[in-house]
Amino acid sequence: MTRFFWHEFRTAALVVGGLLTALAVVLAVTGVNLTHLYDLLVVDCRSAHDCSIAVGRFLTADSQLQVALDVAVVAAPALIGVFWGAPLVAREMERQTFVLAWTQSVTRSRWLAAKLGVAGTCSVLSSALLSLMVTWWFRPIDLVNANPFSSFDARDLVPIGYAAFAFCLGVAAGALLRRTLPAMVSTLLAFAVVRVAVLEWVRPNLLAPLHRTVANATIASLASLGSARASGTSPGPNPGSITPAQLTPGQGGLPPSAWLLSDRTINAAGQTIGHNGLVGGGVSMWKVPGGHGLTIQGAGTCPGISVPGLPSGPEVQACVNALHIRDVLAFQPADRYWTLQGLETAIFLLLALALAGLTFYWIQRRAG
Amino acid sequence: MRCALETQGLAKLYGHRLALADCTLTIPTGHVAALVGPNGAGKTTLLHLAVGLLAPTRGAIRVLGESPARGARQLAQLGFVAQETPLYEDMSVADHLRFGGSLNPSWDRELAERRVDQIGLDRAQRAGALSGGQRAQLALTLAIAKRPQLLILDEPVARLDPLARREFLQQLMEAVAEQGLSVILSSHLVSDLERVCDYLVILVSSRVQLAGEIDSLLDSHRQLTGPRPGPWGLPEGQEVIEATHTDRQSTLLVRTDGPILDPNWGVDRIGLEDLVLAYMRRAGRSAAHSPMASTVDP
Numbered sequence: 001m002t003r004f005f006w007h008e009f010r011t012a013a014l015v016v017g018g019l020l021t022a023l024a025v026v027l028a029v030t031g032v033n034l035t036h037l038y039d040l041l042v043v044d045c046r047s048a049h050d051c052s053i054a055v056g057r058f059l060t061a062d063s064q065l066q067v068a069l070d071v072a073v074v075a076a077p078a079l080i081g082v083f084w085g086a087p088l089v090a091r092e093m094e095r096q097t098f099v100l101a102w103t104q105s106v107t108r109s110r111w112l113a114a115k116l117g118v119a120g121t122c123s124v125l126s127s128a129l130l131s132l133m134v135t136w137w138f139r140p141i142d143l144v145n146a147n148p149f150s151s152f153d154a155r156d157l158v159p160i161g162y163a164a165f166a167f168c169l170g171v172a173a174g175a176l177l178r179r180t181l182p183a184m185v186s187t188l189l190a191f192a193v194v195r196v197a198v199l200e201w202v203r204p205n206l207l208a209p210l211h212r213t214v215a216n217a218t219i220a221s222l223a224s225l226g227s228a229r230a231s232g233t234s235p236g237p238n239p240g241s242i243t244p245a246q247l248t249p250g251q252g253g254l255p256p257s258a259w260l261l262s263d264r265t266i267n268a269a270g271q272t273i274g275h276n277g278l279v280g281g282g283v284s285m286w287k288v289p290g291g292h293g294l295t296i297q298g299a300g301t302c303p304g305i306s307v308p309g310l311p312s313g314p315e316v317q318a319c320v321n322a323l324h325i326r327d328v329l330a331f332q333p334a335d336r337y338w339t340l341q342g343l344e345t346a347i348f349l350l351l352a353l354a355l356a357g358l359t360f361y362w363i364q365r366r367a368g
Numbered sequence: 369m370r371c372a373l374e375t376q377g378l379a380k381l382y383g384h385r386l387a388l389a390d391c392t393l394t395i396p397t398g399h400v401a402a403l404v405g406p407n408g409a410g411k412t413t414l415l416h417l418a419v420g421l422l423a424p425t426r427g428a429i430r431v432l433g434e435s436p437a438r439g440a441r442q443l444a445q446l447g448f449v450a451q452e453t454p455l456y457e458d459m460s461v462a463d464h465l466r467f468g469g470s471l472n473p474s475w476d477r478e479l480a481e482r483r484v485d486q487i488g489l490d491r492a493q494r495a496g497a498l499s500g501g502q503r504a505q506l507a508l509t510l511a512i513a514k515r516p517q518l519l520i521l522d523e524p525v526a527r528l529d530p531l532a533r534r535e536f537l538q539q540l541m542e543a544v545a546e547q548g549l550s551v552i553l554s555s556h557l558v559s560d561l562e563r564v565c566d567y568l569v570i571l572v573s574s575r576v577q578l579a580g581e582i583d584s585l586l587d588s589h590r591q592l593t594g595p596r597p598g599p600w601g602l603p604e605g606q607e608v609i610e611a612t613h614t615d616r617q618s619t620l621l622v623r624t625d626g627p628i629l630d631p632n633w634g635v636d637r638i639g640l641e642d643l644v645l646a647y648m649r650r651a652g653r654s655a656a657h658s659p660m661a662s663t664v665d666p
Contacts, residue, residue, distance in 0.1 A: 104443065
């Protein structure tokens with residue numbers, strides 16, 4: 001029976017196999033170039049100590065392909081769920097062919113097991129191959145980028161878990177809804193919701209984050225930008241438009257390649273006065289009348305600092321230090337990357353198993 | 369005696385809708401049995417219960433002496449051709465034969481190939497492009513080639529034109545003769561069944577109105593024609609199934625065990641179609657008097 005379903009599935013499998021092969025050729029050619037470029041630009045410049053230009057040039061190499069590959073790896077599981085998972089049972093229900101299938105000499109559990117086995121194996125294999133190829137291709141870029149968490153969803157193991165989950169989600173939706181199109185749509189929606197939910201709420205909390213308290217440099221750097229702009233010395237950006245991400249004390253306080261989960265700004269007493277190195281969503285400070293002293297909201301006043309004009313960077317930094325304003329960083333260190341990959345993959349595989357079990361149950365119950 | 373189909377107080381509800389209520393019937397093996405009734409009588413529900421596609425809400429059902437389990441062995445004993453003969457539209461005829469071959473351990477490949485040749489099906493043709501008659505024939509081929517003991521057909525000829533209908537039934541009879549199959553087929557048409565069936569079950573509003581071998585049913589029913597009955601009434605021991613009266617004359621359908629000797633009546637045999645229609649009309653009248661719900665087991 002399994003052989004029959006293989007035969008039935010061969011067209012879809014061949015199409016995807018062909019696409020993957022074509023992609024493999026493209027990636028092999030460009031990937032070898034990329035490695036060559038890496039050796040040429042990055043390794044060379046490291047010995048010359050200034051890498052910013054070389055790294056910048058390197059990271060923009062094949063930038064369209066980079067975007068396309070990331071999108072492909074992220075989208076592939078959803079496509080598998082929608083086009084392989086959802087129709088698997090729904091189409092049989094919709095076209096009444098399950099009546100034919102379920103009155104052959106095979107129990108419907110075995111029938112479902114064979115169908116699931118064939119299409120599920122193809123789903124997992126193709127997503128594994130895709131992830132493997134893309135991960136290999138991105139290796140030099142990821143080495144330069146240095147933060148493995150920035151591309152967590154599109155590398156290594158997790159895409160396989162996503163694909164297995166999306167596939168089983170589609171099959172279960174089809175068995176429940178019994179119509180192909182609604183099953184496809186709800187598969188896509190449910191998959192997106194679960195992915196985002198895991199990304200937002202589950203992944204950061206899978207392991208208790210580490211904490212580190214570092215000195216605050218953000219307030220001063222923002223203030224110096226502001227004063228520079230006000231004095232017209234440089235047409236810098238509007239302080240309000242600077243996103244916190246740019247200002248996270250990443251390189252300063254965080255261990256290399258760690259994943260920053262949160263950054264609380266605290267005062268000397270340890271109370272939270274802001275986030276991401278800022279105070280109250282921006283920089284709320286004002287001069288003591290007369291210019292002898294600076295008040296920073298929530299943290300207090302540093303009287304010993306004289307501010308003749310607009311507060312400059314060093315002046316603010318001195319005040320920040322005097323008031324003992326610091327940042328508490330919560331993060332996952334780089335060495336937890338593989339643990340987190342494994343855990344998240346396991347979660348999605350378990351969800352996939354649960355959905356498959358539900359489908360078997362529904363198919364049995366369809367008799368009553 | 370092993371029964372092809374045996375039900376006791378069988379009922380099936382879809383939510384609150386009653387599809388089959390309190391159905392009790394017996395069909396012995398070795399017959400080609402017709403399950404006849406108007407649309408909505410519960411024929412399809414009964415047959416789906418018999419092949420295990422549905423599970424009963426109440427009551428018991430046994431097919432070939434076993435409850436229609438989902439077990440593979442039980443499934444292998446049944447051949448089923450569903451109403452509308454669902455096939456995989458995108459699959460070719462040859463693919464369907466491979467489908468049958470891989471899902472049935474007892475698949476008779478030679479028989480299947482021979483039948484496809486007989487019917488004249490193009491093996492490369494997609495099922496979606498087949499005519500209604502060809503679809504029915506292909507579905508019958510799939511059901512027969514798994515070598516079942518009991519073949520269950522749900523309205524197999526309802527959508528076929530008269531020629532295709534005759535060919536289909538002829539093929540069916542050949543298979544029955546070759547393999548010694550028991551067959552249960554449902555229909556709301558009687559005329560075609562007369563040639564192929566030897567057992568009749570009339571099902572109206574899920575109640576069995578009449579069941580038995582067709583020959584003996586025809587033997588035990590008579591149509592009486594005579595003057596409107598006066599005070600002398602009918603001879604003793606006759607059950608009147610239906611009576612129609614004109615001013616002067618009455619026509620009665622009676623069920624009787626003995627000969628009618630009363631000289632007041634002209635006695636005629638009755639055809640199968642008239643018999644079935646009379647029972648359906650009678651059931652329709654009694655159903656009009658007593659609502660359907662009253663037939664449900666408490």
